[in-house]
Amino acid sequence: MTEDLSFRRKPLTPEQRQARDAARRIEAEKAMRDHEEAQKAFHANRERLKAERLAREAAAAKG
DSSP: OOOOOTTSOOOOOHHHHHHHHHHHHHHHHHHHHHHHHHHHHHHHHHHHHHHHHHHHHHHHHHO
16 A cells, blocks of 8 residues: 655745744734734723723722
């Protein structure tokens, strides 16, 4: 029985490997920046809502 090895990929050249690694690195850095921006926006919104809630509670306690 012979195996069909046609599904195997051709080995990458060093230049192709470097290009692939650089593209992956760039994509990972972009994903990390996007995540950090989302986290900052989330925390800023959370603090804003907390301040609004505390203001409402203080106004309700006075009135």
